[in-house]
Amino acid sequence: MVPIRTTTFSAAMLAVAVLCATAWAASRDQNISDPVKGEEHATLTYAPEIPAPITRNYATKVIIHLEVKEVEGRLADGVSYTFWTFGGKVPGKFIRVREGDLVEFHLDSHPDNKMPHNIDLHAVIGQGGGAASSLTAPGHSSVFSFKALVPGLYVYHCATAPVGMHVGNGMYGLIYVQAKTPLPKVDHEYYVMQGDFYTKGANGEQGLQPFSMEKAMAEKPEYVVFNGSVGALSGNNALSAKVGDTVRLFVGNGGPNLTSSFHVIGEIFDTVWAEGNTSTAIHNVQTTTIPAGGAAIVEFKINVPGTFLLVDHALTRAFNRGALGQLRATGPENKLVYSGKITDEIYLPEGTGIRVAEGEGRPAATATDHAGRVRLGETVYKTNCMACHQLTGVGIPGAFPPLAKSDFLNADPTRAIKTVVGGRQGSLTVNGQVFDGVMPAWSLSNDDVANVLSYIYGSWGNSGHDVTPVDVAATRTTAPPTPAR
């Protein structure tokens, strides 16, 4: 009996397996045999834009031209980089086709390129995902075609050896194979793609930065950014929406190495199509993992206004490496959902409004002249200020104002002293960029305040203004009270 029952059971299992396999194969077969009617040229878009939804209900031949171009561009303020791109920018242009479409793909390599390139589209079923058919010398163009058999959101990238360098220089983008039954229409669709960059110079080091093979192999990026540069999605470039809108983000991760913990601060994803798989939705997600060479679609309704930060929740990447974007939502408050900021009240995570600076109890080194103040001020800066304003005073766009060449700073030293001693909150404009944050009051001695400000004024192209302890003491009479040391 036992052997027979086992056999029966196995047969049943086999039947189930066959049924499943058949279901999958049928779908692909259907798409293979879908008749192709007519042809059209695809419209591709630069991030953060996404081509309009496809309304056609039949398969067609879609002709795509994507130009590979090696260009020098901005990676961060004052930092440039030779990007290798699909379409002239990082990430590469967004491609949208429909399930069942026959895609005729032209990979055009600009004559000024130095390198050969190719393309591997994860949406392609076939050797190399297209790479085997598209190695292209500068000044040439390769053509291949494929049928879009499986709907979803896919990464494409260059696959020429050494792949890590081509991808590390920005050669990635997204292709969306829209399902025959498309996702419902929403108010906004945006294109966001994360990538890690490996520059020879440390984060913030100015000038044209070459690629560092060593850092790439150690997987220690200097920059982790959305849409190809620090600040590409903040300030004037922030995404926008209105209260009541539903926002859908098509998020990819080019890598080449890091996995993203994608999160939007102050939002919950109503729906996530994880792994770019549009046939399975999951709901009510805080943070979704997007592997290198992977993608996800996330969607949420905006209930309250505010500036929602897009981050890689591996937070030092957001805080120190650039993985920070903004979605600015405007519209009426809903105090029931969120009370919002109460006017004139300082919000400080520490709750006290005052930070006790490090170094207390140590014998204070004193400076007797400007040079001494600048020298001692450097340590004070690195201990207390650097985390937000960064080592070279460049700040973080959209979050912390720059001190380097800061018009706000250089205009008024007294105000600067008051800011350090008494803290500051609310909107301010620095070098044309608006910031709206809180700086806590710092419990520093008059000497330390004088030193750190002399250091800041004496660095990064600032005015060189000398701040003395006497200046600080004079200002304290008008600053908010600070606790006695």
Added chain:
Amino acid sequence: MRNLTPALAAVAALLVAMRVGSVSAATETMVRLPAGAYVPFYSRDSNKTTRDGLHRPVAVKAFWLDRYPVTNAQFLNFVKHHPAWSRARVASIFADAHYLAGWSSDFTLRDPGDSERPITGVSWFAAVAYCKVQGKTLPTTDQWEYALADRDRNPKALNARILSWYGTSSAHALQLVQTAIPNGYGVAGMVGLVWEWTLDFNSLLSGPDLRNTGSGTDQKFCGGGSIGARDASDYASFMRYSMRSSLKASYTTNNLGFRCALNAP
């Protein structure tokens, strides 16, 4: 016989130069590389890769190599004497549409200042024809790579120079050949100026998908994969080999030039 004459002349010139210079086996324009061996980045065939994955050295006989890449002025002189290789007259099977695109017309450089910069935009056919007229040939990939390896005199600095060239966009004018850095043999500007054609650029190596690894039987796909490579961290070599495998003999690019070699005593 007519073809032999320039070759003999070149050899004679070299012999004279060697006698005059006697100690340094070199001329103004060419450098003699001694016989030796180097370990190729990719093996030409599976026999040269040992079972434990180590790559065997390849022997290279002594040969002469141009000290500098061929310049615009030199190639212009060639085209003037052999107008079949001018832009207007070159057959399309021998050169693609970008042939000599950096010149302003068939027999004029865009800028006289380009005279001493490396010629680019030349096909393999044109490069071979140029060398033949000099009584020379293109170097084989083994010869070229052997010269570049420079007896491993300073591989790190070499690699860094190559990668920094990759990281500079083409917006900048090419360097004058005489200012290029010579290696230990005295061969200058093998990297950091232009890519260079080799005689057998297409004879081995990779398929177009350069992540494929060698199956051992199909060398076409051995090229780009990291497993088949001598050193997977040698990004510069990957680039060189993938560049070569992206080319066809009629192709020209704005960053691809050449220098000639001579198989001589």
